[in-house]
Structure formats: structure tokens, C-alpha cells
Amino acid sequence: MDIKQFESELIQLKSELQSRVSRTHKHIYQKDQPVSANFNEQIKETENDGLVMALEAEGLEEIAQIDRALSRIQDGSFGQCQNCGKAIDEARLEAIPYTSNCIACAS
Numbered sequence: 842m843d844i845k846q847f848e849s850e851l852i853q854l855k856s857e858l859q860s861r862v863s864r865t866h867k868h869i870y871q872k873d874q875p876v877s878a879n880f881n882e883q884i885k886e887t888e889n890d891g892l893v894m895a896l897e898a899e900g901l902e903e904i905a906q907i908d909r910a911l912s913r914i915q916d917g918s919f920g921q922c923q924n925c926g927k928a929i930d931e932a933r934l935e936a937i938p939y940t941s942n943c944i945a946c947a948s
């Protein structure tokens with residue numbers, strides 16, 4: 842397994858989420874600020890500040906999960922299930938690089 846590859850994916854994902862969260866944040870708190878066209882579409886679909894706030898909370902939670910995955914890379918436990926200690930299937934890690942549980946424990 843290529844840890845470096847997962848690490849760079851996690852860092853990339855984190856920066857995408859951070860910019861998404863900050864755009865969401867602006868939508869909630871500075872409504873007259875322009876946001877990207879794509880993001881505007883998303884907002885039109887929800888059109889509800891409660892949902893937008895949930896979206897922001899979800900993004901922040903994902904960022905926290907990514908931070909934990911990055912610290913597992915640092916301490917060498919990345920790719921191990923935090924519940925049973927077995928190796929997480931690599932295909933699962935490719936789909937969700939910040940996952941902390943194997944398929945058996947997650948389901």
C-alpha cells in the first residue's frame with residue numbers, strides 16, 4: 842500500500858473541504874457575497890439555512906476525520922481498523938481514504 846499516495850489524497854481532500862466549508866460559511870453569514878456558480882446550484886437545491894448549516898457541520902466532521910487519518914499516518918496505524926485492528930481493505934481505503942473501520946466493523 843502506498844501511504845504517501847493516501848497522504849497526498851487526504852491533504853488534497855482536506856483543502857477542498859476547507860474551501861467548501863468556508864463558502865458554505867459565507868453563504869450563511871454573508872449572503873451578498875458571490876459564490877461559485879456550481880456552489881450556487883447546490884444552494885438553490887437546498888434553499889434552507891438549516892440544511893446549509895448541516896452541510897457545514899458535515900464538512901467540518903469530514904475534515905476532523907481526515908485530520909485523524911493524517912495522524913494515523915504519522916503514528917503508523919493508518920490502514921488498520923480502529924475497532925478490530927485488522928488491515929482495512931485497500932479498495933475501501935481508495936474509496937474513503939479517511940475511514941477508520943474495516944468493512945466488517947462499519948456494517
Ligand SMILES: [Zn+2]
Nearest residue numbers: 922925943946
Ligand atoms: Zn474492523
